[in-house]
Each structure stands twice: as C-alpha cells, then as structure tokens.
Amino acid sequence: MELFSRADRTDDASLVAGFALGDEAASVAFVRRFQNAVYGLALSVTREPGLAEDVSQEVFVRAWRAAGNYDARRASVLTWLLTITRNAAIDAVRARRATPVLAETLERLIDVTLEEEGPERQALTAIESSHAVARLRDLPIEQARAVALAVLGGCTAAEVGQHEQIPLGTAKTRIRTGLRRLRASLKEDSRDGPPPR
Numbered sequence: 001m002e003l004f005s006r007a008d009r010t011d012d013a014s015l016v017a018g019f020a021l022g023d024e025a026a027s028v029a030f031v032r033r034f035q036n037a038v039y040g041l042a043l044s045v046t047r048e049p050g051l052a053e054d055v056s057q058e059v060f061v062r063a064w065r066a067a068g069n070y071d072a073r074r075a076s077v078l079t080w081l082l083t084i085t086r087n088a089a090i091d092a093v094r095a096r097r098a099t100p101v102l103a104e105t106l107e108r109l110i111d112v113t114l115e116e117e118g119p120e121r122q123a124l125t126a127i128e129s130s131h132a133v134a135r136l137r138d139l140p141i142e143q144a145r146a147v148a149l150a151v152l153g154g155c156t157a158a159e160v161g162q163h164e165q166i167p168l169g170t171a172k173t174r175i176r177t178g179l180r181r182l183r184a185s186l187k188e189d190s191r192d193g194p195p196p197r
Contacts, residue, residue: 012077013070020067031060037078038085045089055092059085135185143178150175 015033018026038059043052062084070080136144142164149155149163161171 013072016067016070016077019064020070027064030063034078034081038081041082041085042089045086046093051092051096052089055085055089058088058092062088135182138185139178139181143174143181146171146174147178147182151179 012033015026015030019030035056039052039056042055042059043049046052046055059081063081066084070077074080075083136147139147145164146160149160150157155163157172157175158168160166160175161168164171164174166174
C-alpha cells in the first residue's frame, strides 16, 4: 500500500516515465490521476457513456505505447493525454458513423426517391411532398443525388462528398445549386398550380 501512496505523490512526468517502463505502481497512479479528465473529455466528444468508457481504455493503451516519446518541453502530461483522448474519441465517433450499411441505405434511399413508381415510391410520396419529389427528379442526376443524400439522408456535405467520391467543394456546390433549383421550381409550381402527373 505504501508503494501506491508514494506513486500517487509523484509528479506527472515521473509517472509517465514509470508508465512507459511498465512500473505497476506508476501505471496505477497514472490511470487514477487522469481517468476522470480522460473520461470527461471522451464523454463530451462521443456523448455516449459506454463508448466513452471504451475510448478511455483505448487512450491509456495509446498513452502507454507513446509514453517513451513523451517530451515535457512540448506539453504538460494532461495536455498530451487529452490530445490523445480527443483523437481517440473522434476516431471512435467516425468508426461508429461509417457503418457498412450506410452506403447501401443511402443508395436505396436515392433509388426509391428517383424511381418512377412502385409501392416504396408511393409510400415515400405519401410522406414527402409529391411536388418536391417530382421536381427533384427533374434536377441533373448529380444534383438530385446530392440533395437526396443531404435532405433525405441527413448527410453533411463532407459525407455527401465521401459517398459520391467527389471533393467537398463539389459536394457543397451540388447541394446548394440543387436546392436553389428545387426551391425555384417549387415557387413556380405554387404560382402555376401542381405539375401534371
């Protein structure tokens, strides 16, 4: 017990050095000292307690691997560790969002929205404005896909770019131009009456 209490009073840089060498007392003291800060930041990024716990464990594994390269002149131990935490949490959130189902689901959503008829199309029309869907089909296909992904799929411009394999700027332009054309077309419909079916 005396061994742990001595390690608990050690300065941060010495704890990192002991942690790098695999010193059990230093490792336990290191985790105890920083676990709340690490978990708190992980939770603020992930917003999921379970995921934040997983991230916290990953952080201490990454810290152990990198501890031999820690340089006290570049950052405090807390800053160094919180940088690792932020990166690990962002990695975890990205991994969570990039599920294999996403691409397939988005493609199906585009197909259902842009196809002519069928039960899925009828169900979608009942939910969404038939005018908007009809006008969406009138857009150039690349703009229609970008708008469908952004509006119906809830994707960010970056996600649209990734899905369509285009640069972020191109994705933003397609979404913006597509939405502008869609709005103009819908305004025209409201003045002239609904489009013929």
